[in-house]
Amino acid sequence: MKQIRIGVIGYGYWGPNLVRNFNDDSRADVAYVCDPQAAMLEKHRTRYKSVKFTSDLDELLLDKELDAVAIATPVDTHYSLAKAALEAGKHVLIEKPLCRTSSQGQELVNIAAERKLVLMVDHTFIYHGPIRLIKKLILQADLGEILFFNSVRVNLGNFQRDVNVLWDLGAHDLAIMDYLIGKRPREVFAIGSAHTDSQLADIAYLTMKFERDLIAHVNASWLSPVKVRQIVIGGTRRMIVFDDNSQVEKVKIYDKGIENMNLNLPTTASQIYSSRIQYRHGDMVAPVYDVTEALRVAVRHFLDCVTTGETPITDGAAGVRVVRMLEQADVSLASGKVTSYAAGNDDV
Numbered sequence: 373m374k375q376i377r378i379g380v381i382g383y384g385y386w387g388p389n390l391v392r393n394f395n396d397d398s399r400a401d402v403a404y405v406c407d408p409q410a411a412m413l414e415k416h417r418t419r420y421k422s423v424k425f426t427s428d429l430d431e432l433l434l435d436k437e438l439d440a441v442a443i444a445t446p447v448d449t450h451y452s453l454a455k456a457a458l459e460a461g462k463h464v465l466i467e468k469p470l471c472r473t474s475s476q477g478q479e480l481v482n483i484a485a486e487r488k489l490v491l492m493v494d495h496t497f498i499y500h501g502p503i504r505l506i507k508k509l510i511l512q513a514d515l516g517e518i519l520f521f522n523s524v525r526v527n528l529g530n531f532q533r534d535v536n537v538l539w540d541l542g543a544h545d546l547a548i549m550d551y552l553i554g555k556r557p558r559e560v561f562a563i564g565s566a567h568t569d570s571q572l573a574d575i576a577y578l579t580m581k582f583e584r585d586l587i588a589h590v591n592a593s594w595l596s597p598v599k600v601r602q603i604v605i606g607g608t609r610r611m612i613v614f615d616d617n618s619q620v621e622k623v624k625i626y627d628k629g630i631e632n633m634n635l636n637l638p639t640t641a642s643q644i645y646s647s648r649i650q651y652r653h654g655d656m657v658a659p660v661y662d663v664t665e666a667l668r669v670a671v672r673h674f675l676d677c678v679t680t681g682e683t684p685i686t687d688g689a690a691g692v693r694v695v696r697m698l699e700q701a702d703v704s705l706a707s708g709k710v711t712s713y714a715a716g717n718d719d720v
Protein backbone atom coordinates (compact mmCIF):
# COMPACT_ATOMS: atom_id res chain seq x y z
CA MET A 373 0.00 0.00 0.00
CA LYS A 374 1.23 3.48 -0.87
CA GLN A 375 2.50 5.42 2.13
CA ILE A 376 0.91 8.75 3.03
CA ARG A 377 3.56 11.46 2.60
CA ILE A 378 3.49 14.02 5.39
CA GLY A 379 5.12 17.38 6.04
CA VAL A 380 5.27 18.67 9.62
CA ILE A 381 5.16 22.46 9.86
CA GLY A 382 6.58 23.89 13.10
CA TYR A 383 9.28 22.06 15.01
CA GLY A 384 9.34 23.71 18.42
CA TYR A 385 8.02 21.95 21.53
CA TRP A 386 5.14 19.89 20.06
CA GLY A 387 6.22 19.39 16.42
CA PRO A 388 8.86 16.75 17.31
CA ASN A 389 6.13 14.65 18.98
CA LEU A 390 4.17 14.67 15.72
CA VAL A 391 7.26 13.72 13.71
CA ARG A 392 8.05 10.87 16.13
CA ASN A 393 4.52 9.46 16.00
CA PHE A 394 4.15 9.73 12.22
CA ASN A 395 7.63 8.26 11.81
CA ASP A 396 6.63 5.29 14.02
CA ASP A 397 3.55 4.52 11.88
CA SER A 398 4.40 2.37 8.87
CA ARG A 399 1.57 3.92 6.84
CA ALA A 400 3.22 7.36 6.97
CA ASP A 401 6.34 8.73 5.35
CA VAL A 402 7.54 11.96 6.94
CA ALA A 403 8.96 13.73 3.91
CA TYR A 404 9.53 17.23 5.32
CA VAL A 405 9.89 19.24 8.49
CA CYS A 406 9.40 22.95 7.90
CA ASP A 407 10.40 25.62 10.41
CA PRO A 408 11.94 29.06 9.84
CA GLN A 409 14.48 28.40 12.56
CA ALA A 410 16.74 26.44 10.23
CA ALA A 411 19.71 26.55 12.61
CA MET A 412 17.67 24.85 15.31
CA LEU A 413 16.69 22.11 12.84
CA GLU A 414 20.31 21.30 12.00
CA LYS A 415 20.86 19.03 15.00
CA HIS A 416 17.83 16.90 14.07
CA ARG A 417 18.92 16.14 10.53
CA THR A 418 20.91 13.13 11.67
CA ARG A 419 18.01 11.72 13.71
CA TYR A 420 15.58 11.50 10.80
CA LYS A 421 17.84 10.90 7.82
CA SER A 422 15.11 10.58 5.19
CA VAL A 423 13.29 13.73 6.30
CA LYS A 424 14.04 16.95 4.45
CA PHE A 425 14.40 19.86 6.87
CA THR A 426 13.54 23.18 5.26
CA SER A 427 12.51 26.71 6.10
CA ASP A 428 10.68 27.12 2.78
CA LEU A 429 6.95 26.34 3.08
CA ASP A 430 6.52 26.43 -0.71
CA GLU A 431 8.73 23.38 -1.02
CA LEU A 432 6.00 21.42 0.76
CA LEU A 433 3.01 23.10 -0.85
CA LEU A 434 4.35 22.75 -4.39
CA ASP A 435 5.29 19.08 -3.92
CA LYS A 436 2.48 17.30 -5.74
CA GLU A 437 3.44 13.99 -4.12
CA LEU A 438 2.91 15.37 -0.60
CA ASP A 439 -0.48 14.17 0.69
CA ALA A 440 -0.82 15.93 4.03
CA VAL A 441 0.63 18.41 6.49
CA ALA A 442 0.58 18.56 10.27
CA ILE A 443 0.75 22.10 11.67
CA ALA A 444 2.34 22.75 15.09
CA THR A 445 3.08 26.46 14.98
CA PRO A 446 1.90 29.37 17.20
CA VAL A 447 -1.89 29.84 17.12
CA ASP A 448 -1.74 33.15 15.24
CA THR A 449 -0.22 31.37 12.23
CA HIS A 450 -2.73 28.47 12.11
CA TYR A 451 -5.35 30.02 9.83
CA SER A 452 -3.01 31.19 7.06
CA LEU A 453 -0.92 28.01 7.10
CA ALA A 454 -3.96 25.70 7.10
CA LYS A 455 -5.64 27.72 4.35
CA ALA A 456 -2.52 27.63 2.17
CA ALA A 457 -2.14 23.88 2.73
CA LEU A 458 -5.80 23.09 1.95
CA GLU A 459 -5.69 25.28 -1.16
CA ALA A 460 -2.59 23.36 -2.25
CA GLY A 461 -4.67 20.16 -1.97
CA LYS A 462 -3.14 18.80 1.25
CA HIS A 463 -5.03 17.06 4.05
CA VAL A 464 -4.44 18.94 7.31
CA LEU A 465 -3.89 17.89 10.90
CA ILE A 466 -3.66 21.07 12.93
CA GLU A 467 -2.80 21.70 16.54
CA LYS A 468 -5.33 23.06 18.98
CA PRO A 469 -6.86 25.59 19.01
CA LEU A 470 -7.89 25.48 15.34
CA CYS A 471 -7.34 29.21 14.78
CA ARG A 472 -8.07 32.64 16.28
CA THR A 473 -11.67 33.25 15.21
CA SER A 474 -14.67 31.04 14.56
CA SER A 475 -15.24 32.71 11.17
CA GLN A 476 -11.70 31.79 10.11
CA GLY A 477 -12.36 28.27 11.37
CA GLN A 478 -15.60 28.02 9.43
CA GLU A 479 -13.78 29.15 6.28
CA LEU A 480 -11.23 26.36 6.75
CA VAL A 481 -14.05 23.85 7.26
CA ASN A 482 -15.69 25.04 4.03
CA ILE A 483 -12.47 24.88 1.99
CA ALA A 484 -11.76 21.34 3.26
CA ALA A 485 -15.33 20.24 2.44
CA GLU A 486 -15.25 21.77 -1.07
CA ARG A 487 -11.98 20.04 -1.85
CA LYS A 488 -12.89 16.78 -0.08
CA LEU A 489 -9.85 17.03 2.17
CA VAL A 490 -9.49 15.92 5.77
CA LEU A 491 -9.29 18.74 8.29
CA MET A 492 -8.58 17.35 11.75
CA VAL A 493 -7.78 19.31 14.89
CA ASP A 494 -5.35 17.68 17.29
CA HIS A 495 -7.58 17.80 20.36
CA THR A 496 -5.16 15.22 21.75
CA PHE A 497 -7.09 14.33 24.90
CA ILE A 498 -10.01 12.98 22.89
CA TYR A 499 -7.64 10.17 21.89
CA HIS A 500 -6.43 9.59 25.47
CA GLY A 501 -7.46 6.18 26.88
CA PRO A 502 -9.04 7.56 30.09
CA ILE A 503 -11.13 10.12 28.19
CA ARG A 504 -12.29 7.49 25.70
CA LEU A 505 -13.28 5.30 28.64
CA ILE A 506 -15.24 8.15 30.25
CA LYS A 507 -17.02 8.80 26.95
CA LYS A 508 -18.02 5.13 26.81
CA LEU A 509 -19.35 5.29 30.38
CA ILE A 510 -21.36 8.41 29.58
CA LEU A 511 -22.80 6.82 26.42
CA GLN A 512 -23.80 3.76 28.47
CA ALA A 513 -25.61 6.16 30.85
CA ASP A 514 -23.47 4.90 33.75
CA LEU A 515 -23.35 8.41 35.19
CA GLY A 516 -27.04 9.16 34.67
CA GLU A 517 -27.84 12.75 33.74
CA ILE A 518 -24.70 14.91 33.81
CA LEU A 519 -24.94 17.65 36.46
CA PHE A 520 -21.50 19.26 36.37
CA PHE A 521 -18.05 19.27 34.74
CA ASN A 522 -15.20 20.75 36.73
CA SER A 523 -11.66 20.92 35.40
CA VAL A 524 -8.36 22.14 36.87
CA ARG A 525 -5.33 22.46 34.58
CA VAL A 526 -2.61 24.45 36.33
CA ASN A 527 1.20 24.44 36.39
CA LEU A 528 4.15 26.81 36.18
CA GLY A 529 4.43 28.06 32.55
CA ASN A 530 4.67 27.89 29.61
CA PHE A 531 3.71 31.53 29.18
CA GLN A 532 2.62 32.03 25.56
CA ARG A 533 3.22 35.21 23.60
CA ASP A 534 0.16 35.17 21.36
CA VAL A 535 -2.71 33.73 23.42
CA ASN A 536 -3.97 33.79 27.00
CA VAL A 537 -4.05 30.75 29.27
CA LEU A 538 -7.59 29.75 28.27
CA TRP A 539 -6.58 29.51 24.60
CA ASP A 540 -3.52 27.51 25.60
CA LEU A 541 -4.46 25.19 28.50
CA GLY A 542 -8.22 25.78 28.67
CA ALA A 543 -8.60 24.71 25.02
CA HIS A 544 -7.89 21.13 26.14
CA ASP A 545 -10.69 21.22 28.72
CA LEU A 546 -13.17 22.78 26.33
CA ALA A 547 -12.36 20.11 23.74
CA ILE A 548 -12.83 17.39 26.38
CA MET A 549 -16.06 18.97 27.63
CA ASP A 550 -17.41 19.35 24.08
CA TYR A 551 -16.62 15.69 23.36
CA LEU A 552 -17.95 14.24 26.62
CA ILE A 553 -21.02 16.39 27.16
CA GLY A 554 -21.88 17.20 23.55
CA LYS A 555 -23.84 20.33 24.45
CA ARG A 556 -23.19 24.03 23.91
CA PRO A 557 -23.19 26.39 26.88
CA ARG A 558 -25.91 29.00 27.02
CA GLU A 559 -23.92 31.43 29.12
CA VAL A 560 -20.18 31.96 29.46
CA PHE A 561 -18.45 33.93 32.20
CA ALA A 562 -14.70 34.32 32.56
CA ILE A 563 -12.46 36.30 34.84
CA GLY A 564 -8.70 36.33 34.67
CA SER A 565 -5.56 38.21 35.59
CA ALA A 566 -2.35 39.02 33.73
CA HIS A 567 0.78 39.19 35.85
CA THR A 568 3.25 40.03 33.07
CA ASP A 569 3.60 42.94 30.63
CA SER A 570 1.95 40.87 27.89
CA GLN A 571 -1.49 41.69 29.35
CA LEU A 572 -2.54 38.14 28.47
CA ALA A 573 -4.37 36.43 31.34
CA ASP A 574 -2.11 33.79 32.90
CA ILE A 575 -4.76 32.73 35.43
CA ALA A 576 -8.38 32.40 34.33
CA TYR A 577 -11.58 30.93 35.70
CA LEU A 578 -14.21 30.09 33.11
CA THR A 579 -17.76 29.18 34.14
CA MET A 580 -20.44 27.96 31.75
CA LYS A 581 -24.11 27.30 32.23
CA PHE A 582 -26.01 24.85 30.05
CA GLU A 583 -29.64 23.89 29.73
CA ARG A 584 -31.22 21.88 32.59
CA ASP A 585 -28.89 23.35 35.25
CA LEU A 586 -25.79 21.62 33.91
CA ILE A 587 -22.84 23.75 35.01
CA ALA A 588 -19.15 23.65 34.04
CA HIS A 589 -15.99 25.28 35.30
CA VAL A 590 -12.43 25.44 33.96
CA ASN A 591 -9.56 26.69 36.12
CA ALA A 592 -6.49 27.30 33.95
CA SER A 593 -3.19 28.76 35.14
CA TRP A 594 0.46 29.16 34.15
CA LEU A 595 1.18 30.44 37.64
CA SER A 596 0.87 27.47 39.94
CA PRO A 597 3.64 25.93 42.04
CA VAL A 598 2.30 22.45 41.37
CA LYS A 599 0.90 20.71 38.30
CA VAL A 600 -2.73 19.67 38.65
CA ARG A 601 -4.66 17.87 35.91
CA GLN A 602 -8.00 16.92 37.33
CA ILE A 603 -11.50 16.69 35.94
CA VAL A 604 -14.53 15.83 38.06
CA ILE A 605 -17.78 14.97 36.32
CA GLY A 606 -20.91 14.53 38.38
CA GLY A 607 -23.99 12.65 37.27
CA THR A 608 -27.25 11.71 38.93
CA ARG A 609 -26.10 8.05 39.19
CA ARG A 610 -22.32 8.22 39.56
CA MET A 611 -19.43 10.65 39.64
CA ILE A 612 -16.04 10.39 37.97
CA VAL A 613 -12.67 11.77 39.00
CA PHE A 614 -10.02 11.81 36.25
CA ASP A 615 -6.56 12.57 37.60
CA ASP A 616 -4.11 12.64 34.73
CA ASN A 617 -1.14 13.06 37.09
CA SER A 618 -1.84 9.73 38.69
CA GLN A 619 0.50 7.01 37.41
CA VAL A 620 -2.18 4.33 37.72
CA GLU A 621 -5.95 4.41 38.23
CA LYS A 622 -6.37 7.75 36.48
CA VAL A 623 -10.14 7.20 36.33
CA LYS A 624 -12.15 6.56 39.48
CA ILE A 625 -15.90 6.05 39.39
CA TYR A 626 -17.71 6.84 42.61
CA ASP A 627 -21.14 5.53 43.42
CA LYS A 628 -21.80 8.69 45.39
CA GLY A 629 -24.43 11.36 45.16
CA ILE A 630 -27.71 12.53 46.51
CA GLU A 631 -30.88 10.52 46.46
CA ASN A 632 -33.61 13.04 47.00
CA MET A 633 -33.38 16.05 44.77
CA ASN A 634 -36.95 17.21 45.36
CA LEU A 635 -36.70 20.20 47.67
CA ASN A 636 -40.27 21.41 47.38
CA LEU A 637 -41.38 22.98 50.64
CA PRO A 638 -42.75 20.20 52.89
CA THR A 639 -45.84 20.86 54.97
CA THR A 640 -46.24 17.82 57.22
CA ALA A 641 -43.72 16.12 59.57
CA SER A 642 -43.49 13.02 57.38
CA GLN A 643 -42.97 15.19 54.30
CA ILE A 644 -40.19 17.06 56.13
CA TYR A 645 -38.43 13.77 56.86
CA SER A 646 -38.90 12.30 53.38
CA SER A 647 -37.83 15.52 51.67
CA ARG A 648 -34.42 15.52 53.34
CA ILE A 649 -31.52 15.04 51.00
CA GLN A 650 -30.20 11.49 51.31
CA TYR A 651 -26.50 10.99 50.64
CA ARG A 652 -25.29 7.89 48.83
CA HIS A 653 -21.82 6.61 49.79
CA GLY A 654 -21.30 3.56 47.58
CA ASP A 655 -18.28 1.81 46.12
CA MET A 656 -15.44 3.26 44.10
CA VAL A 657 -14.12 1.39 41.08
CA ALA A 658 -11.03 2.18 39.02
CA PRO A 659 -11.47 0.55 35.60
CA VAL A 660 -8.65 -0.24 33.19
CA TYR A 661 -8.18 1.87 30.07
CA ASP A 662 -6.02 1.87 26.97
CA VAL A 663 -2.59 3.27 27.85
CA THR A 664 -1.44 3.95 24.28
CA GLU A 665 0.02 7.44 23.90
CA ALA A 666 -2.86 9.74 22.94
CA LEU A 667 -0.95 11.40 20.11
CA ARG A 668 -0.17 8.01 18.61
CA VAL A 669 -3.91 7.23 18.52
CA ALA A 670 -4.64 10.68 17.06
CA VAL A 671 -2.04 10.25 14.33
CA ARG A 672 -3.40 6.78 13.53
CA HIS A 673 -6.93 8.22 13.30
CA PHE A 674 -5.75 10.98 10.97
CA LEU A 675 -4.10 8.40 8.69
CA ASP A 676 -7.31 6.32 8.76
CA CYS A 677 -9.35 9.37 7.75
CA VAL A 678 -6.97 10.27 4.91
CA THR A 679 -7.11 6.68 3.67
CA THR A 680 -10.87 6.14 3.92
CA GLY A 681 -12.29 9.66 3.65
CA GLU A 682 -13.99 9.17 7.03
CA THR A 683 -14.71 12.35 9.06
CA PRO A 684 -12.36 12.73 12.04
CA ILE A 685 -13.81 12.63 15.55
CA THR A 686 -12.14 15.99 16.12
CA ASP A 687 -13.04 17.51 12.77
CA GLY A 688 -12.96 21.18 11.82
CA ALA A 689 -16.45 21.70 13.25
CA ALA A 690 -15.26 20.48 16.66
CA GLY A 691 -12.36 22.92 16.35
CA VAL A 692 -14.76 25.77 15.55
CA ARG A 693 -16.95 24.95 18.57
CA VAL A 694 -13.95 25.19 20.88
CA VAL A 695 -12.79 28.45 19.27
CA ARG A 696 -16.31 29.87 19.63
CA MET A 697 -16.31 29.15 23.37
CA LEU A 698 -12.86 30.75 23.66
CA GLU A 699 -14.10 33.83 21.77
CA GLN A 700 -17.04 34.12 24.17
CA ALA A 701 -14.66 33.74 27.10
CA ASP A 702 -12.52 36.59 25.73
CA VAL A 703 -15.60 38.82 25.41
CA SER A 704 -16.48 38.06 29.03
CA LEU A 705 -12.87 38.58 30.20
CA ALA A 706 -12.85 42.02 28.57
CA SER A 707 -16.31 43.12 29.68
CA GLY A 708 -16.53 41.44 33.08
CA LYS A 709 -20.01 40.30 32.06
CA VAL A 710 -21.73 37.04 31.29
CA THR A 711 -21.91 36.48 27.53
CA SER A 712 -24.38 34.37 25.62
CA TYR A 713 -22.92 31.61 23.54
CA ALA A 714 -23.37 32.54 19.88
CA ALA A 715 -24.31 29.37 18.04
CA GLY A 716 -23.11 28.82 14.49
CA ASN A 717 -23.33 26.32 11.65
CA ASP A 718 -21.35 23.81 13.70
CA ASP A 719 -24.09 23.65 16.34
CA VAL A 720 -26.51 20.95 15.47
Ligand SMILES: NC(=O)c1ccc[n+]([C@@H]2O[C@H](COP(=O)([O-])OP(=O)(O)OC[C@H]3O[C@@H](n4cnc5c(N)ncnc54)[C@H](O)[C@@H]3O)[C@@H](O)[C@H]2O)c1
Nearest residue numbers: 382383384385386387406407408409444445446467468496
Ligand atom coordinates in the same frame (compact mmCIF):
# COMPACT_ATOMS: atom_id res chain seq x y z
N1 LIG B 1 -1.89 18.87 21.58
C1 LIG B 1 -1.15 19.20 22.62
O1 LIG B 1 -1.19 18.57 23.69
C2 LIG B 1 -0.23 20.37 22.50
C3 LIG B 1 0.82 20.55 23.40
C4 LIG B 1 1.65 21.66 23.21
C5 LIG B 1 1.40 22.56 22.19
N2 LIG B 1 0.35 22.35 21.36
C6 LIG B 1 0.05 23.28 20.28
O2 LIG B 1 1.08 23.18 19.30
C7 LIG B 1 1.27 24.46 18.68
C8 LIG B 1 2.73 24.84 18.81
O3 LIG B 1 3.05 24.93 20.18
P1 LIG B 1 4.57 24.75 20.68
O4 LIG B 1 4.48 24.73 22.16
O5 LIG B 1 5.22 23.66 19.96
O6 LIG B 1 5.19 26.15 20.22
P2 LIG B 1 6.72 26.49 20.01
O7 LIG B 1 6.81 27.97 20.06
O8 LIG B 1 7.58 25.68 20.92
O9 LIG B 1 7.04 25.99 18.54
C9 LIG B 1 6.45 26.59 17.42
C10 LIG B 1 7.41 26.40 16.24
O10 LIG B 1 6.76 26.88 15.06
C11 LIG B 1 7.72 27.56 14.28
N3 LIG B 1 7.02 28.48 13.39
C12 LIG B 1 6.53 29.70 13.66
N4 LIG B 1 5.94 30.21 12.56
C13 LIG B 1 6.09 29.29 11.58
C14 LIG B 1 5.70 29.24 10.21
N5 LIG B 1 5.04 30.25 9.65
N6 LIG B 1 6.02 28.15 9.51
C15 LIG B 1 6.69 27.12 10.05
N7 LIG B 1 7.09 27.11 11.36
C16 LIG B 1 6.77 28.18 12.09
C17 LIG B 1 8.62 28.24 15.28
O11 LIG B 1 9.90 28.56 14.72
C18 LIG B 1 8.72 27.19 16.38
O12 LIG B 1 9.82 26.34 16.18
C19 LIG B 1 0.30 25.41 19.37
O13 LIG B 1 -0.88 25.48 18.63
C20 LIG B 1 0.02 24.73 20.70
O14 LIG B 1 -1.26 25.06 21.22
C21 LIG B 1 -0.44 21.27 21.48
